[in-house]
């Protein structure tokens with residue numbers, strides 16, 4: 001339990017929650033009760049009904065989705081979760097000295113221009129610098145789906161957090177497990193790693209480097225996501241839809257019976273052809289009178305086809321739902 005330093009209400013907060021948003025007055029605050037001012041949100045543009053329609057429309061276009069899905073699917077759960085993200089603008093400058101790979105070419109073949117008899121690789125000292133502005137985006141909660149964590153956030157469309165707006169859709173605004181201080185520290189490290197990747201595109205070995213990393217504007221932004229569950233037949237499927245953009249972040253969906261049966265059929269055919277190829281290849285090795293029907297490789301391609309066939313059959317038979325990231 002926590003007590004709001006601004007409206008005195010008691011509200012729930014977990015052990016890892018360090019930057020809290022009061023569910024009664026919407027004030028973002030530290031556990032010591034200091035107000036956090038750089039608190040933004042992205043506005044909802046897809047209400048519950050629109051998010052569901054968008055999702056069903058998307059699902060029905062997926063390969064193998066049952067045709068009657070949009071009319072028969074029934075939504076059994078819908079919740080608008082406001083996930084916290086820390087966004088930092090980081091200005092970074094790195095100058096470096098290192099060793100790059102280079103080569104000299106000797107003895108061009110007279111009949112083949114551009115082809116050489118000898119190529120000598122050698123190390124060459126190189127130096128340079130990279131100046132970049134990075135926008136670093138760090139999820140404020142540890143328990144978050146990987147697809148939600150990495151989905152694009154249109155930070156240009158940010159506005160100041162409005163408690164009334166989140167309440168309008170009965171949104172659940174999550175506290176952050178990271179303080180501003182921790183988020184800035186992580187942003188610095190991530191920017192440093194990105195600079196390292198830039199340098200490693202130029203040199204293979206870094207001998208020395210100087211980094212000037214300045215973590216600038218850092219703010220907390222709450223992003224609303226519709227967490228939906230729908231039922232089709234006797235199974236339930238989960239989906240996440242971005243409330244600002246209607247983007248289907250991820251969705252599980254059923255495959256139609258005919259699609260799965262098709263998978264099993266193709267799998268079986270491939271398995272049989274594969275087995276046939278293996279038999280032919282073995283026959284050749286054993287000297288059986290089939291003649292040289294195949295010039296080697298029959299064993300490999302046969303095995304490959306048999307394996308693909310088995311996988312297709314397994315996938316078709318498996319009742320596990322499909323899940324595809326967008």
Ligand SMILES: [Zn+2]
Nearest residue numbers: 004007022025
């Ligand atoms: Zn309050």
